[in-house]
Amino acid sequence: MKAAEAPTGLLAGTRPRILDLATATPPLSYSQSEVLDLYGISDPRIRSLFTNSAIDRRHLTLPPVDPDTGRPRPESQGELLAKHRETGVAMGSAALQGCLKRLGASVDDVGCLMCVTSTGLLTPGLSARIIRETGLPRTCARADIVGMGCNAGLNALTAVAGWTATHPGQLAVMLCVEACSAAYVFDDTMRSAVVNSLFGDGAAALAVRADDSGHPSDEAGGGAQILKFAGLLITEALEAMRYDWDEEQGKFSFFLDRDVPYVVGAHAEQAVDALLAGTGVRRGDIAHWVVHSGGKKVIDSVMVNLGLTRHDLRHTVSVLRDHGNLSSGSFLFSYRRLLDEDVVRPGDLGVLMSMGPGSTIETALVRW
Numbered sequence: 001m002k003a004a005e006a007p008t009g010l011l012a013g014t015r016p017r018i019l020d021l022a023t024a025t026p027p028l029s030y031s032q033s034e035v036l037d038l039y040g041i042s043d044p045r046i047r048s049l050f051t052n053s054a055i056d057r058r059h060l061t062l063p064p065v066d067p068d069t070g071r072p073r074p075e076s077q078g079e080l081l082a083k084h085r086e087t088g089v090a091m092g093s094a095a096l097q098g099c100l101k102r103l104g105a106s107v108d109d110v111g112c113l114m115c116v117t118s119t120g121l122l123t124p125g126l127s128a129r130i131i132r133e134t135g136l137p138r139t140c141a142r143a144d145i146v147g148m149g150c151n152a153g154l155n156a157l158t159a160v161a162g163w164t165a166t167h168p169g170q171l172a173v174m175l176c177v178e179a180c181s182a183a184y185v186f187d188d189t190m191r192s193a194v195v196n197s198l199f200g201d202g203a204a205a206l207a208v209r210a211d212d213s214g215h216p217s218d219e220a221g222g223g224a225q226i227l228k229f230a231g232l233l234i235t236e237a238l239e240a241m242r243y244d245w246d247e248e249q250g251k252f253s254f255f256l257d258r259d260v261p262y263v264v265g266a267h268a269e270q271a272v273d274a275l276l277a278g279t280g281v282r283r284g285d286i287a288h289w290v291v292h293s294g295g296k297k298v299i300d301s302v303m304v305n306l307g308l309t310r311h312d313l314r315h316t317v318s319v320l321r322d323h324g325n326l327s328s329g330s331f332l333f334s335y336r337r338l339l340d341e342d343v344v345r346p347g348d349l350g351v352l353m354s355m356g357p358g359s360t361i362e363t364a365l366v367r368w
Helices: 032-038 044-051 077-103 126-134 149-166 190-196 260-276 296-306 314-323 327-341
Strands: 016-024 029-031 057-059 110-117 141-146 171-178 202-210 224-233 241-246 251-256 288-291 349-356 360-367
Touching: 016 077, 016 149, 016 327, 029 032, 032 044, 032 057, 044 190, 057 314, 077 110, 077 126, 077 171, 077 202, 077 251, 110 126, 110 149, 110 327, 126 141, 126 171, 141 149, 149 171, 149 202, 149 224, 149 327, 149 349, 149 360, 171 327, 190 251, 202 327, 224 260, 260 296, 260 349, 260 360, 288 314, 288 327, 296 314, 296 349, 314 327, 327 349
Parallel strands: 110 141, 110 171, 288 349
Antiparallel strands: 016 202, 016 224, 029 057, 171 202, 224 360, 241 251, 349 360
16 A cells, blocks of 8 residues: 555544644653662562563652661552642643643643543542643543553543544643552562562653644644544453452552463454454555553564564663553653654554553554
């Protein structure tokens, strides 16, 4: 398929486009060894898990050190929720403001804000708090997608694209805010160590607008046109990624089954085939792959099952290396790196892919 040819897409005619995006992280980052030493972890199995994770550094919001123990002090569930609120509002506001600055837009231009998070439950949610913090219009349409996990960015993008299609010319922002430091349990179990070795804090804001005619963003090069979404729910792996209440710790605890990478990888081809079905696009026509940084084994499994190269997933790998797994916003950090690389050309096709609890694989087909 030639790059200049427009594939058939479910959203053809409405032309929702990804205009730009920006990311934000907390000020402090830590190497894996620094985290291990800070918590005094000597178990060789856990140290190996951290140091062989393909992660160099992560931005984290850790509690103050207890002077009696010399270690970060334990946090209650209430303190973790407060961290989620404070860190989330700060990161989310910074990412949103950065996105608008890139666009040359103001807060008054935003007609819809959709916030995504899985690292805490707030009522009112992040959307209301960020509207107040940033001065977005009080009439701004808003919604919060909470608890869907790492795949939720594309679930939210589906809704944002739908909103823009019914409000042509109006600007919508999807904001993924994940203060993963607010979802940690620190104990001596391998279950907790798997999670604690992987996730980092970060936020990403992405701007979308749909134009039926006449707007500069409707021209080639005006951002990636969203052509189609497709999702795959792997019901037999429903319990493979989940939040449980840890009675002993008195807080929520995230669980990742060791077979998650293989389950995701085994279904990746089916998910992509469903996305491309009916579009006339072949897998070989895809110039850019923007995939969630789920972890080293997840990335390798997706790469093998889709026949991709390390170069295809270079940004996915580098985001994992520099930030860890950022949950719903990971693929947007990779998207930002792709744009900064300045290799995208008008007519190029791309696949966005995220994976998470359900187990779920979400995809989108875009064309620049």
